Ligand SMILES: Nc1ncnc2c1ncn2[C@@H]1O[C@H](COP(=O)(O)OP(=O)(O)OP(=O)(O)O)[C@@H](O)[C@H]1O
């Protein structure tokens with residue numbers, strides 16, 4: 001699977017008139033197949049807004065978002081939900097998991113939502129947990145997991161529906177840097193080994209440098225640059 | 233189902249809600265039981281007759297107390313209705329004297345042996361034409377009075393006291409909120425009217441068996457169905473509307489309380505709901521989990537309330553002076569089904585809340 005994402009002239013304005021906030025302004029970029037991209041920038045620069053539009057959680061004010069050639073900018077709410085269900089895997093900053101479910105059940109939640117819960121889904125969940133080093137925590141209830149374990153379960157959850165895009169917003173905000181690095185490394189490994197496209201918002205330059213490319217945002221505007229790791 | 237898994241993992245919280253459901257169901261079931269019990273007290277003896285319709289004097293306004301029929305009218309009713317069977321019945325309220333000098337009232341019903349007005353005897357024997365001083369009494373009468381079949385009891389009516397022997401026990405219930413007592417119609421005539429002559433009323437009402445008799449009337453009489461007759465017993469309609477109102481409030485409050493509980497639970501889970509919707513769950517998928525929980529919790533709550541009610545009923549029936557309460561399988565079933573339905577209706581509040589959650593909140597949540 002090779003996934004391409006083409007964003008053209010993408011804008012989002014919150015509110016009207018005096019109160020209007022232009023959170024993303026005429027953003028354009030495209031990705032190579034199997035790329036893992038980091039989005040960095042100061043607080044309020046529009047990173048989450050960009051991610052939400054690409055992930056079908058927010059309707060753009062203007063512009064196009066092509067995922068494998070299909071424009072998702074004009075989807076209605078029901079179509080957006082279907083798009084998220086079928087094509088997107090999300091890892092959020094926090095509260096990724098249902099606290100009363102076990103690690104495995106949190107992965108299976110996805111197959112329940114898509115209506116494909118069965119033996120195959122369970123096997124897939126167990127395999128993902130194994131790849132993420134969580135086999136021995138599969139039956140632990142989410143509240144019994146550590147912060148790092150929880151985020152790794154969330155990565156597994158994001159891959160359950162075999163999505164085209166894996167979108168991640170501040171996955172390490174609640175973790176110390178060593179654990180955060182582990183989580184991001186396994187995330188990149190899982191995404192790239194499957195030829196998916198990864199988009200990760202982060203504050204943390206050390207994490208961003210693990211990505212193939214970095215998109216910098218400033219007051220809603222994009223500045224795409226190559227990998228920093230080479231120079232550092 | 234994720235909803236069921238949540239119940240399993242959060243047993244304590246859900247058990248508490250189920251307990252509330254149990255208490256409300258118990259209350260509603262008891263109110264229903266009181267309704268049925270009061271209804272029985274009002275006139276199960278009338279309802280238990282093998283009659284389809286009841287004929288009154290047309291001047292009585294469907295009141296058994298005020299209805300008086302002459303021999304000629306009784307004969308005419310029998311002929312004009314062409315009923316399959318008919319039987320005159322006399323009614324009289326009278327007191328009996330207790331050993332300690334006190335008095336208790338009872339509803340005296342007068343019949344002719346061998347007619348459809350004859351009650352079923354469960355202990356002792358049936359009255360015969362020779363038993364001018366014999367009585368059949370309801371088992372509740374025996375319990376209140378402490379008497380037994382074979383005992384003698386003094387009846388006081390119209391400044392006269394007369395001794396009767398209890399020859400049999402019946403289980404027909406009450407009439408006008410008093411235990412029913414049966415005696416021969418000839419004896420009733422003497423007790424109620426003193427000197428009997430040709431102009432003395434011979435009955436209060438006539439029981440009629442046959443189809444299409446309700447609504448029939450003739451000179452001096454009118455007939456209505458047994459259920460209309462029952463509804464016209466003095467006090468029945470007022471009492472039943474009170475019970476109906478209590479019952480309606482019970483269902484309403486039950487639905488409301490369950491609705492509010494699940495609404496609060498839903499509010500607490502807005503973040504989780506946002507996350508589920510962000511990963512593609514529809515509002516319907518999330519709401520289905522809530523509905524399954526409401527169904528489970530309300531069914532469990534009602535299921536516990538039923539045996540509780542049953543036990544309470546048994547304890548009440550053991551009491552020397554029991555509260556009028558009675559249960560039928562029908563009331564248990566309809567009450568339970570209605571309570572569960574009301575819980576589902578109450579849960580609709582949560583449905584609106586679930587639909588309103590914007591999945592984008594999943595991106596904004598801090599730890
Ligand atoms: N729902 C909203 N209504 C109005 N303005 C909003 C809304 N959401 C975001 N904004 C504004 O849009 C701008 C971009 O917000 P966004 O959340 O995308 O920034 P961010 O780069 O993710 O910031 P952070 O690093 O703090 O998470 C900010 O100025 C913010 O105040």
Ligand SMILES: [Mg+2]
Pocket residue numbers: 047048049
């Ligand atoms: Mg953000």
